[in-house]
Amino acid sequence: MMDILHRIGIENSSPTTVYDALTTVDGLAGWWTEDTSGQAGEGGTVAFRFPPVGGFDMEVLAAKPGERVEWRLVDGPEEWVGTTIDWQLRQDGDWTIVLFGHRGWREPVEFMHHCSSKWGSFLMSLKSMVETGTGHPAPHDVQISDWH
């Protein structure tokens, strides 16, 4: 099993604000994909779509306000089956530190390399949304390659 790991810091923010960006449909639509729907609180399922190529359905396994969010993929690309995504939040001075893990990849396929870079780019979109009010969710996301 292999994991994608990331760490960013969001300045002049609180873990509560970042938590809201991870556990509300409006928040998620502001940095990951505008085509987000469902229930983003604990026990809910959220549908993230990236027209025209498909998307992901995530079950919210855990959501502890201001501290931690965990998702489990319930539908999506074959390579993502069995993976989980977790977010840990904490305050360090003026910064909210976000530790991200997308865990349980069976093989280090080329698509995993792509998803690692793309998550990095979307985390910068989350940072931008919280810090400035403007993120770069799909379909306005930063293109990193021929795979978008």
Added chain:
Amino acid sequence: MMDILHRIGIENSSPTTVYDALTTVDGLAGWWTEDTSGQAGEGGTVAFRFPPVGGFDMEVLAAKPGERVEWRLVDGPEEWVGTTIDWQLRQDGDWTIVLFGHRGWREPVEFMHHCSSKWGSFLMSLKSMVETGTGHPAPHDVQISDWH
């Protein structure tokens, strides 16, 4: 052991051009850190510095023109000891595909999370340098957190 993996595509470029950006001091100084010195060809050692916090000395283990570059850390932060970095290049239509691996991390420490995100950001700097002529090397790199 854990690896940091990334994939980007650089449009309207060739593996030879990207190879030059990885195996010349001028190329490396254009996207990673302006304070780069040494010999970046196979068998050489390159000193990458990020004043005031230190840097990395890399031995160039392999450099196959237009195809592959591999480095081994010879001096740097304790967490990087024993790690290697490899770059695989190939042409896909108008794109040069870059597969990146920073391999051999002993533990998934918080600094590894940071380096994963920071590599993603520097790979976008490499892409920008090759596509537009302007990268974002340190000290002009994109700040991703309190750790810079």
